[in-house]
Amino acid sequence: MGIRERLSGNEAVATAMKQINPDVVAAFPITPSTEIPQYFSTFVSNGTVDTEFVAVESEHSAMSACIGAEAAGGRAMTATSANGLSYMWEMIYIASSLRLPIVMSLVNRAVSGPLNIHNDHSDAMGVRDSGWIMLFSENNQEAYDNLVMAHRIAENKDVLLPLMVCQDGFITSHSIENIELIEDDKVKEFVGKYNPEHYLLNAKEPIAIGPLDVQHYLFEHKYQQAEAMRNAKKVILEVAKDFEKMTGRKYSFFEEYKMEDAEIAVVCMNSTAGTTKTVVDDLRNKGVKAGMVKVRVFRPFPAEEIALVLGNLKAVAIMDKSDSLNAAGGALFEDVVSSMYVAKKQVPAVSYVYGIGGRDTTSKDIEEVYTNLQEIAKTGNIDNPYRYVGLRK
Amino acid sequence: MKDLIEIRWHGRGGQGAKTASLLLADAAFNTGKYIQGFPEYGPERMGAPITAYNRISNEPIRIHSNIYEPDYVVVVDDTLLESVDVTAGLKEDGAIIINTTKTKDEIKKLLPNYNGSIYTIDARKISIEALGKYFPNTPMLAAIVKVSGIMDEKQFLEDMKGSFAHKFAKKPEVIEGNMKALELALAEIN
Numbered sequence: 280m281g282i283r284e285r286l287s288g289n290e291a292v293a294t295a296m297k298q299i300n301p302d303v304v305a306a307f308p309i310t311p312s313t314e315i316p317q318y319f320s321t322f323v324s325n326g327t328v329d330t331e332f333v334a335v336e337s338e339h340s341a342m343s344a345c346i347g348a349e350a351a352g353g354r355a356m357t358a359t360s361a362n363g364l365s366y367m368w369e370m371i372y373i374a375s376s377l378r379l380p381i382v383m384s385l386v387n388r389a390v391s392g393p394l395n396i397h398n399d400h401s402d403a404m405g406v407r408d409s410g411w412i413m414l415f416s417e418n419n420q421e422a423y424d425n426l427v428m429a430h431r432i433a434e435n436k437d438v439l440l441p442l443m444v445c446q447d448g449f450i451t452s453h454s455i456e457n458i459e460l461i462e463d464d465k466v467k468e469f470v471g472k473y474n475p476e477h478y479l480l481n482a483k484e485p486i487a488i489g490p491l492d493v494q495h496y497l498f499e500h501k502y503q504q505a506e507a508m509r510n511a512k513k514v515i516l517e518v519a520k521d522f523e524k525m526t527g528r529k530y531s532f533f534e535e536y537k538m539e540d541a542e543i544a545v546v547c548m549n550s551t552a553g554t555t556k557t558v559v560d561d562l563r564n565k566g567v568k569a570g571m572v573k574v575r576v577f578r579p580f581p582a583e584e585i586a587l588v589l590g591n592l593k594a595v596a597i598m599d600k601s602d603s604l605n606a607a608g609g610a611l612f613e614d615v616v617s618s619m620y621v622a623k624k625q626v627p628a629v630s631y632v633y634g635i636g637g638r639d640t641t642s643k644d645i646e647e648v649y650t651n652l653q654e655i656a657k658t659g660n661i662d663n664p665y666r667y668v669g670l671r672k
Numbered sequence: 673m674k675d676l677i678e679i680r681w682h683g684r685g686g687q688g689a690k691t692a693s694l695l696l697a698d699a700a701f702n703t704g705k706y707i708q709g710f711p712e713y714g715p716e717r718m719g720a721p722i723t724a725y726n727r728i729s730n731e732p733i734r735i736h737s738n739i740y741e742p743d744y745v746v747v748v749d750d751t752l753l754e755s756v757d758v759t760a761g762l763k764e765d766g767a768i769i770i771n772t773t774k775t776k777d778e779i780k781k782l783l784p785n786y787n788g789s790i791y792t793i794d795a796r797k798i799s800i801e802a803l804g805k806y807f808p809n810t811p812m813l814a815a816i817v818k819v820s821g822i823m824d825e826k827q828f829l830e831d832m833k834g835s836f837a838h839k840f841a842k843k844p845e846v847i848e849g850n851m852k853a854l855e856l857a858l859a860e861i862n
Contacts, residue, residue: 285701396713418736450736454710455697457732553734641737 281459288451291419291458292384293318295426297328298466302353305333305344307363310396311448312386315358338363342370349379350488352478360448361388361402374441375410376504377489380433381441388448389636397637398448400600404610410504412442412511413578415548420458422446424528430470431518437510447550461526469525508579515576532581534573535588537563541570543652546615547598548574551640558645569649580614586622593656594627596648600634608665627655633668644669673822678739679726682758683748686718688809693724695813695835700728702831703823708733721756728822746816747771748808759786769815771795771808791819793861802852810850814857825858
């Protein structure tokens, strides 16, 4: 049952890619995701995989090569971070609108400027409306597991959307931790063969991909993309169920931690969730009814489900590792509160921006958030809903 | 061993403090522990102060932040004592291990706010004797294993033999020297 190993987050991702053995990997190095194509290229040169590795000259070309490979009928993967993703920007939208199920590993890092190589989620938040499925990962294990599930979700014919698996740059990408790997043959069987319905190299069905899409069609095509994103919810849960049968590890749209009787809760993503769990345990020992929700599936956003879980709280804090610079709270905050509003759940909610540019997020920071939530739960007073934690005064 | 041990490494870029923390994580993993080994990346350059961390636990590790109240601190270069607050947050019942030729009394004077245990080791002498070159991280790795009691010394040496064979697959001639550096350090730390 599984293989006990110790790997960094980047090693875990490269290992999953090795086991998936895609037809094409095209990538350009950028900190902190550089190790992924670096390790993968050694698998290519050792003959461990038979992937075509395209060492492109930029991220724009990396995504373009993935688009070409997928359109031709192949399975393509890439990895990047921050400004690498920024440089892919126009091709990111082309990939999703052409309905090409490319899988990307995004090792989250602050987008310049000023220049910073450390972790926050500003790269991911920049593409949140681009039509990619977005999965977030607390640690190396989840980055690995999410990648093993990725193709089954993306390539489902009711979905056909590209998918990115996020993890925190350095914090998990460069930390060696325990991990349970799945045997090669089991991953191969789980991921399965990619059999696209329509593709350019099919001589029996000549098609055009990406022609002009004018007033008569674009709206309907965008609607189809939106429908695909809605369909993805069901598929994500189905794939998670099969994954649980194989590994015993349970995944859903989000993880609920001690939420059954919780009165206050934090909503967050990626590695901060682990730190938050330790704080919740400490608070529970002191008799505080604290809980946590860790969002795994950010796109599609599980609006109804999250409103249901948070709807009866006395106060909730939503933590964004990216400032939307909009004078109105972070991206996750906006999605969570609008979900609750639509579901007619009126819970006092505050936005916390934290951890920008690699600012270390400590247990003390998270404790501060829960202390403030206890105060809000008691008094119902929120002076300022748009807050920061870990910011130097 | 306590359920959770937290270790902070201070070194200078190029001395191998990060590698030592990863090797320690490896060795502890091989004894069945849950481990974390991670560096704090800054503007990396040769000679600049760097920090690396280890958590070693009997339970799965969920926390993902730097270590502010370590059980042990390892200082790979004693010139850091002048510029870095190496004992910041260090628990009094823990210990600091320093690569130095100074005596414990001399070190004590340099750490006026610290009352816990101090261990010293001359990693330069050991490294030169065993390897002919100055690689302080191997002796310091042995020193932290001995002082913390994370694992049995024999088992540690056994594991490291395997790790070195893997790490130095392309230059096997250095394996013996590295093993000798570990053994000398285990004997000389005090």
